[in-house]
Each structure stands twice: as structure tokens, then as C-alpha cells.
Amino acid sequence: MERGSSKHGPRIDEQMSQEVAGLVQGPGTGGSRVEEFREAEPAGEDQPGATTAPAGELRTGAPQGMSSEDVEARSRLGRFITLSALPGDREALVANARDNDAPADIVAALERLPDGTRYQTVSEVWAALGHTNETTRW
Template sequence: MERGSSKHGPRVDEQMSREVSGLVQGPGTGGSRVDEARVPEPAGEDQPEPTTAPAGELRTGAPKGMSSEDVERRSRLGRFITMTALPGDREALIANARDNDAPADIIAELERLPEGTRYQTVSEVWAALGHKNETTRW
């Protein structure tokens, strides 16, 4: 027994099947889920490109005492220092950052750390490099 609609013929069934194939099977089958009318047009010649940070700030709600740029830079530093390196001294932090494929600028920053000091957190490392951390709220 062939399955089909009893309300219309096989030709209409086939046409309806093609119309929804992109929704059912995804974009890899030739159809696309994106309606061309919904794709945004590029900015005009005299218009600025759209940005996720229209006011220049990368994130809202930066902690008191830090700019959003400081937060992003400290976060970037923290991505290359894993928790297994803390607490750790200058050499352990540099070795850990190298193991995590840190870029040259991060390694250069860590090489500026004074020797003989153990750091408990990334915030302590950040402060030892001469940057400001957030201020404590009371």
C-alpha cells in the first residue's frame, strides 16, 4: 500500500514535498532554511558596518575599577593559565602557558613577572603585571 494524501493527487503531493524538503532535511540537500528576503543587506557606501559593540564597549556591566577592555585582556590571559598551574611561580606559569599554546605576547607578559613569588589566582598575576583589578564592594 502506497502512502499518500487522499485529498489530492500524486503530482500535488510531490510538489508539496519539494516545498518543505529544506525544512525537513536541512540545508545540505539543496534547499536552504534562509529566506533570501530575510538576509540583511550590506551597509551602504556612506554607512558604518554593523558591530556588536556600537559604543566601543565589548561588554556591559564591567566591574567597578576595570574597563571592559581590561576585563577582556585579563580573561585572555586566564585562558592560557590553567588551574593546574595555580598556585605557581613565574616559571610554572610560563611553562603552563607554553603548554597551552599561548601567543608570544602572553609569554612576554608572564616573563615580566618578578621571580620568587607564588601566585594563587589569575587576578594576582594580573595585578603583579601592573594592571588594575576590580574594586571590592562593601
């Protein structure tokens, strides 16, 4: 028993399969997933090209009271302090950072923390290192 469409003839089935070939097979096989009229137009002669990352300070992602560089640096610090180390004092944080293969600058910063203080969060550690955290809005 031959399987095929019961609504169309073989000629129409072939035509329909060619129309969707680009969607089914991908762009490497001669067809494109995007129709020409849907492609973005290139920038004009006197206009800069489009980029995914704007130059300068990023407009999103930085809370009030912090720059995007501060957010990135605090995030980097937090990558080497696991939740099992918190709450913890200077010695516990330094040991945890070393266990997580923290770079020398992170370990050195943690070694500068005051002795005898327990830190509950990475934000508290960040503030104890002399940086500012985001400000709350009231």
C-alpha cells in the same frame, strides 16, 4: 503496496511538497528559507549599514572597573596558564606558559613577577603585573 498519504490525493501531496521544498532542501536549490516579507530591509540612503560589532568600546562583556581591552588581555594571559600551575610562583607560571607555547610577550610579563609570591588565580597574576581587576559592587 503503494505508500502515500491516505488523507490527500497525489496532486495535493505534490503541491504540499513544493511548498516546503525550500525548508527541506535549503536555499541552494532555488527556494529560500526566509519569505520575502521577513527579510530585513536595507539601510536608508542616509543611514549606515548594520554591523555585528559596534565601533568603539563594547557595551557588554566588560565588568565595572575594566575596559573590554583589559578583559581581552587578561583572558589572553589566562589561556597560557593552566589550572595545574595554580597556585604557583613565578617559576611555575613561566614554565607552564612555555609548556603551553605562550608568545614571548606573555612569558616576558610573567618573568617580571616578584619572586617568592604564590598566586592563586589568574586575576592575582594580572594584578601583580600592574593591571586592575573588576571592582565589586556593594
